[in-house]
Amino acid sequence: MSxxxxxxxxxxxxxxxAEIIHPLSAADEPLSAAGVGGDKEAGLTNGTPxxxxxxxxxxxxxxxxxxxxxxxxxxxxxxxxxxxRDLFVTVDDPKKHVSTMETYITYRVSTKTTRxxxxxxxxxxxxxxxxxxxxxxKLEDSQPTxxxxxxxxxxxxxxxxxxxxxxxxxTRMKALDKFLKRVADHPVLSFNPHLNAFLSAKDLNxxxxxxxxxxxxxxxxxxxxxxxxxxxxxxFCAMGEYLDTFTQKLGTIDRIAQRILKEQSEYLTELRExxxxxxxxxxxxxxxxxxxxxxxxxxTTCSGALEEQCETMSQDFLPVLREYVLYIExxxxxxxxxxxxxxxxxxxxxxxxxxxQEDRTPIPVEVEKCQDKVECFxxxxxxxxxxxxSNKRQDFKQLLTGMADKNINQxxxxxxxxxxxxxxxxxxxxxxxxxxxx
Amino acid sequence: MMAxxxxxxxxxxIGNTDITxxxxxxxxxxxxxxxxxxxxxxxxxxxxxxxxxxxxNTVNMQETYTVYLIETRPAESVPEGSTPAAPxxxxxxxxxxxxxxxYLLVTYSYxxxxxxxxxxxxxxxHKLTADNLDxxxxxxxxxxxxxxxxxxxxxxxLSNDKIxxxxxxxxxxxxxxxxxxxxxxxxxxxxxSLSASFRVKNPDKRFTALKQYSDELNTVITQLLRVxxxxxxxxxxxxxxxxxxxxxxxxxxxxxxxxxxxxxxxGHHMDTYAASIDDILEEExxxxxxxxxxxxxxxxxxxxxRKHELVQYELEMEALDLAHKKQQKEELATGTVRVFxxxxxxxxxxGHESPEQRESRLAALEQSIQEGEQTLKxxxxxxxxxxxxxxxxxxxxKEQKDNDLREALISYAIMQISMCKKGIQVxxxxxxxxxxIQKEGHRIHGGAHSAEHLSTLExxxxxxxxxxxxxxxxRTRPPRST
Numbered sequence: 001m002s003x004x005x006x007x008x009x010x011x012x013x014x015x016x017x018a019e020i021i022h023p024l025s026a027a028d029e030p031l032s033a034a035g036v037g038g039d040k041e042a043g044l045t046n047g048t049p050x051x052x053x054x055x056x057x058x059x060x061x062x063x064x065x066x067x068x069x070x071x072x073x074x075x076x077x078x079x080x081x082x083x084x085r086d087l088f089v090t091v092d093d094p095k096k097h098v099s100t101m102e103t104y105i106t107y108r109v110s111t112k113t114t115r116x117x118x119x120x121x122x123x124x125x126x127x128x129x130x131x132x133x134x135x136x137x138k139l140e141d142s143q144p145t146x147x148x149x150x151x152x153x154x155x156x157x158x159x160x161x162x163x164x165x166x167x168x169x170x171t172r173m174k175a176l177d178k179f180l181k182r183v184a185d186h187p188v189l190s191f192n193p194h195l196n197a198f199l200s201a202k203d204l205n206x207x208x209x210x211x212x213x214x215x216x217x218x219x220x221x222x223x224x225x226x227x228x229x230x231x232x233x234x235x236f237c238a239m240g241e242y243l244d245t246f247t248q249k250l251g252t253i254d255r256i257a258q259r260i261l262k263e264q265s266e267y268l269t270e271l272r273e274x275x276x277x278x279x280x281x282x283x284x285x286x287x288x289x290x291x292x293x294x295x296x297x298x299x300t301t302c303s304g305a306l307e308e309q310c311e312t313m314s315q316d317f318l319p320v321l322r323e324y325v326l327y328i329e330x331x332x333x334x335x336x337x338x339x340x341x342x343x344x345x346x347x348x349x350x351x352x353x354x355x356x357q358e359d360r361t362p363i364p365v366e367v368e369k370c371q372d373k374v375e376c377f378x379x380x381x382x383x384x385x386x387x388x389x390s391n392k393r394q395d396f397k398q399l400l401t402g403m404a405d406k407n408i409n410q411x412x413x414x415x416x417x418x419x420x421x422x423x424x425x426x427x428x429x430x431x432x433x434x435x436x437x438x
Numbered sequence: 439m440m441a442x443x444x445x446x447x448x449x450x451x452i453g454n455t456d457i458t459x460x461x462x463x464x465x466x467x468x469x470x471x472x473x474x475x476x477x478x479x480x481x482x483x484x485x486x487x488x489x490x491x492x493x494x495n496t497v498n499m500q501e502t503y504t505v506y507l508i509e510t511r512p513a514e515s516v517p518e519g520s521t522p523a524a525p526x527x528x529x530x531x532x533x534x535x536x537x538x539x540x541y542l543l544v545t546y547s548y549x550x551x552x553x554x555x556x557x558x559x560x561x562x563x564h565k566l567t568a569d570n571l572d573x574x575x576x577x578x579x580x581x582x583x584x585x586x587x588x589x590x591x592x593x594x595x596l597s598n599d600k601i602x603x604x605x606x607x608x609x610x611x612x613x614x615x616x617x618x619x620x621x622x623x624x625x626x627x628x629x630x631s632l633s634a635s636f637r638v639k640n641p642d643k644r645f646t647a648l649k650q651y652s653d654e655l656n657t658v659i660t661q662l663l664r665v666x667x668x669x670x671x672x673x674x675x676x677x678x679x680x681x682x683x684x685x686x687x688x689x690x691x692x693x694x695x696x697x698x699x700x701x702x703x704x705g706h707h708m709d710t711y712a713a714s715i716d717d718i719l720e721e722e723x724x725x726x727x728x729x730x731x732x733x734x735x736x737x738x739x740x741x742x743x744r745k746h747e748l749v750q751y752e753l754e755m756e757a758l759d760l761a762h763k764k765q766q767k768e769e770l771a772t773g774t775v776r777v778f779x780x781x782x783x784x785x786x787x788x789g790h791e792s793p794e795q796r797e798s799r800l801a802a803l804e805q806s807i808q809e810g811e812q813t814l815k816x817x818x819x820x821x822x823x824x825x826x827x828x829x830x831x832x833x834x835x836k837e838q839k840d841n842d843l844r845e846a847l848i849s850y851a852i853m854q855i856s857m858c859k860k861g862i863q864v865x866x867x868x869x870x871x872x873x874x875i876q877k878e879g880h881r882i883h884g885g886a887h888s889a890e891h892l893s894t895l896e897x898x899x900x901x902x903x904x905x906x907x908x909x910x911x912x913r914t915r916p917p918r919s920t
Contacts, residue, residue, distance in 0.1 A: 242693055249690040256682045263679055267672035274665045281658040284651060287840040291847050298851070393697055397875040400704070404869035408862050415858035418851045425848050 088112045089184045089199065091177035094169045095126070104128050105169055107176060111199045117191065123200045129154070131204055132176055138194035139183065145341075145377045146189060147334045147384040149182035150326035151175070152319075171319045178323065182391070188380075232339060233378070239385060240335055247328050254321045257313065264310050268303050275299035294424050298417045305413035309406045320399050324392070331388060338377050345370040477597035478588070482511045482525075483606060485584035488576045489529070504576055505529040506583055510606050528609035532557065535583055537616060538605050542596060543738075544621045547745040548828040549596065550835045552589035553734030555582025561663040561726065563671040563719075574720070578727055585731070595831075638751050642825065648832065649743040656736040659729055666726060670719050681712030700874035707868040714864065718857050725853065728846040732839065739835070742828055749824050753817040760810040767803045770796060 093108040111123040132151055139148045152175035162168060183189045198204065275296045282292035348370050352363045477483075487507035495501045511525040535554055543551045559575050587606070590596045601619065604612050687705030691698040 245693050246690075249686055249693075252686045253683070253690075256679060256686065259682075260676060260679050263672060263675040267669065267676055270665060270669045270672050274662075274669050277658060277662045277665055281655075281662065284654040284658065288843055291844055295847055295850070298854070302854075393876045396697070397872055400872035400875065401869050404865045404872060407865040408869070411858040411861040411865070415855050415862070418854045418858070422848060422851045422855075425844060425851070 086114045087184045087190055089180045091173055091180055094173050096164060103164065104130075105164065105172075107173055109180065109199060117196055118200060120200070125199065125202070127198070127204070129172070129176070131198065132179065134204070135183075135194055135198045136179075139189060139192055142192060142194065143189060144337055145334075145380040146186070147331055147381075147388060148189070149179050150323065150330045151179055152323065153326070167315060171315060175319065175323055186387070232342070235382075236335060236338065236378075240332070243328050243332055243335070247325060250321055250325055250328070254318065254325075257317055257321065261310055261314055264306060268306055268310070271299060271303045271306070275303065291425050294421045298414075298421050301417035302414040305410045309410040312406055313403070317399065317403060320395065324395070327388070327392075331385075334381055334384065338374075338381050341370075341377050342374050345374045477591040477603070478513070480513055481591070481606070482509075482513045483584075483587050483591050484509045485580050485587065486527075488580045490571060490576075502571065503531055504571065504579075505531050506535075506580055508587070508606060526607060528607070530605070530609075532579070532583075534605070534613070535586065537613065538602065539586075541601055541616050541619065541621050542590070542599065543741065544624045545599070545619070546595060548742060548824050549593070549831045550735065550738045550742055551596070552586050552593070553731060553738055554586055555579045555727070556730060556734070560730070561667045563667040563674070574723075578723060581724075582727060582731070594834075638747050639754055641750065642746065644829070645743050645746045649740060652736040652739040652743070656733060656740075659733040659736070663726060663729055663733065666722075666729075670722065674715055674719060677715035678712050680708055684709035684712065697875045700871045703874075704868045704871035707864050707871065711861070711864045711868075714860050718853070718860070721853055722850075725846060725850045728842070728849075732843065735835075735839070739832075742832070746824060746828060749817075749821045753814070753821045756810065756814045756817050760807065760814055763803060763807045763810060767800065767807060770800055770803065 088111070090110045091107050092110070094105050095107075097104050097106060106126040106128045109123075109125050109127050111118075113121060129151075133154065136148060136151050139146075152172050183192075183195060189195065278292050278296035278299065282289045282296065285292060345367070348367045349363075352367050355361055356363060485506050486509045489505050489507070490502060491505055492500065492502045507527055507529055509525040509527050532554075539551060539554055542549075555578070559572075590599075590602055596602060601612075601616055604615055608615075684705045684707075687701045687708060691701035691705065694701060
């Protein structure tokens with residue numbers, strides 16, 4: 001007895017994705033990144049009819065392949081595309097499950113792939129937040145030198161946020177989709193067997209690998225208690241500083257965006273009252289009745305357009321900002337682990353050198369291994385950093401142009417309303433004049 | 439019972455009396471005839487400047503006030519090649535405008551006298567000051583005063599007023615000329631009888647409706663102006679908060695390489711956006727002023743209604759008095775007392791008066807009745823004439839109001855459109871900058887992938903590194919100066 005999906009959720013599952021281009025979900029549109037034939041892209045993604053039974057996944061895969069073909073013809077990025085885009089994942093269709101023990105949401109995770117690591121070219125499983133959490137922990141444990149993308153925040157304040165509300169589920173779904181896409185696009189993480197299991201296993205056996213977790217936990221503890229870092233390479237220092245400043249700026253942007261939303265909602269309240277005053281004025285006029293009603297109508301249209309903008313901003317803009325704060329945290333976490341591994345190496349080296357001076361024993365192999373590990377770590381981190389930077393540019397371009405688009409859209413709607421009002425008012429005037437001359 | 443019969447009679451009288459004009463009404467009609475030949479055809483009028491002055495007032499106190507320069511110029515067509523004659527100029531204070539208006543209000547009580555702009559800024563939102571000497575406020579008042587003069591000058595009746603003409607042309611001695619007209623005496627009597635409005639028995643339905651309408655208009659415009667001020671306040675907030683993006687984008691751009699330029703210039707556009715609201719709302723104040731004019735017009739309309747009530751009341755009182763006298767006469771003639779009265783008591787107590795006494799009293803009553811009938815006739819005419827003249831002006835006013843307000847709404851809509859266009863412009867510019875954050879033609883998945891892939895593979899022995907030959911897709915954009 002687990003299917004009881006509420007009306008709102010079931011029907012809303014796919015619609016917003018098809019209609020609203022969410023910065024999170026839309027970031028993967030290959031062509032917008034390429035900046036080639038932007039119009040065509042819009043036509044393709046919006047114009048392709050989406051089957052209600054299997055939305056997004058199949059058609060978006062088709063789109064991607066199509067677009068990639070276009071690019072091949074373009075002679076650009078040929079190698080990179082054909083070589084790396086062979087795993088596509090989508091998270092959608094949230095469903096609410098109610099049992100006597102608990103109530104939770106599952107999401108559909110659809111996979112299409114040509115990789116030989118997978119037995120089948122397509123998979124479709126249902127996963128809940130816990131499962132995503134499990135995957136992330138697994139990835140972090142087995143790939144300690146890599147940046148693992150963040151999950152949406154696990155804990156929500158009870159009472160403040162309704163965990164089963166349409167907006168909350170929608171936002172979380174988009175964030176989970178983003179998470180999984182980031183993992184699937186990663187040249188190393190995407191080959192992780194845990195991901196494979198997560199995407200393809202009918203039932204996820206979460207117990208396997210529990211031992212690994214404790215082992216890693218110990219090793220981290222061991223290192224953390226140990227040595228102090230001698231000198232962190234300048235480039236990693238710069239990364240740390242960058243992340244600190246960036247977090248700060250994101251915090252500011254978040255506060256500004258919230259403040260604007262607050263101002264706008266207060267403006268909306270006044271604007272609505274403003275409209276009703278025109279309506280009541282229209283009631284006591286004869287000649288001016290229609291013009292005044294027209295103004296009231298315009299004001300209503302404007303408030304509608306603004307309200308829409310506010311809604312998309314709070315649903316699409318703010319969550320992306322917050323996700324980035326988490327992403328930065330993940331990045332900082334990797335930086336910390338790198339420092340630890342360097343510290344471990346330096347500590348061991350120091351000890352070995354001391355021993356060597358005392359009894360002339362050669363530097364043991366473990367120390368060299370340690371050095372290799374640090375170098376490996378550094379290289380992975382640098383690669384992930386570049387990737388992260390690139391992702392960030394792409395995401396913020398999407399996010400900010402999206403913000404601009406929403407504002408433009410709102411102004412365009414208002415402008416159209418006022419223009420039609422002017423036509424109405426001037427028509428009336430010419431009418432009057434002609435009737436006078438007649 | 440008496441009161442009823444009296445008023446009924448008054449109504450009947452109104453319907454019957456011929457229109458015979460008294461001298462003052464003759465003047466009135468003459469001026470009405472001259473409609474169309476308003477002063478504006480002969481004279482160009484403008485209030486071109488405002489100036490702050492400091493001087494001593496009547497009680498020898500230092501005060502700062504503003505004077506306005508009135509320019510008049512004959513509106514004759516200027517022959518080709520020659521420059522138009524220099525305008526006649528003179529300075530007037532706001533208080534002189536007030537005096538002029540009070541004079542007009544009292545002298546032409548049947549006309550809806552155009553209102554003056556507000557003395558103190560009302561319906562302000564937080565950014566506007568209520569300071570009388572604030573340059574923006576003085577400027578808006580200058581426009582308002584000019585508008586007032588133009589309204590009077592284009593009015594069919596008011597434009598022909600001599601005092602008004604002197605106001606425009608004679609700087610010195612004007613005040614004395616106004617006071618000489620003795621209009622102030624009328625002010626007092628008018629004020630005293632304002633309570634008449636509560637005692638009119640047969641109010642004119644048209645005027646009652648008009649009064650009610652002007653009350654409604656007053657309420658709704660007041661409310662509109664209040665809400666508009668709040669709307670302006672909030673809109674100001676929304677725009678100004680966007681200015682913070684300007685700052686944070688600029689700060690953020692400092693730590694970015696590729697994104698830096700785009701962010702920096704997007705920040706400038708956000709600054710522009712925040713700054714644009716000042717002009718937008720300044721312009722919108724003009725719309726508010728147009729509404730305010732009609733808000734103050736409602737008071738002028740009510741003043742005409744009140745004047746009508748007063749005239750009506752006087753007429754009714756006269757009719758009542760006449761009816762009373764007629765009844766007395768009847769009593770005296772027939773010797774019957776219909777109603778208990780002091781006179782009846784005295785006659786009962788002290789016996790009947792002598793026939794001579796009765797005769798002379800009857801004669802006196804007869805005389806007074808005749809006089810009363812004459813007065814009633816005059817009052818009736820006055821009232822009728824007032825209603826006729828007032829209604830003509832009211833019709834004129836209604837037409838003017840409908841046209842003005844429609845124009846105001848159109849210009850308001852145009853303002854809104856221009857605001858939308860500005861918004862679209864700024865956000866489009868910003869969008870262009872945001873687009874530069876990620877280089878054109880740069881592919882994140884392909885490009886980044888391959889680059890990262892390589893570096894990862896290189897560090898992991900055992901991996902096939904034949905991909906090394908793959909082109910590096912990460913192009914760096916040449917730095918651009920902002």
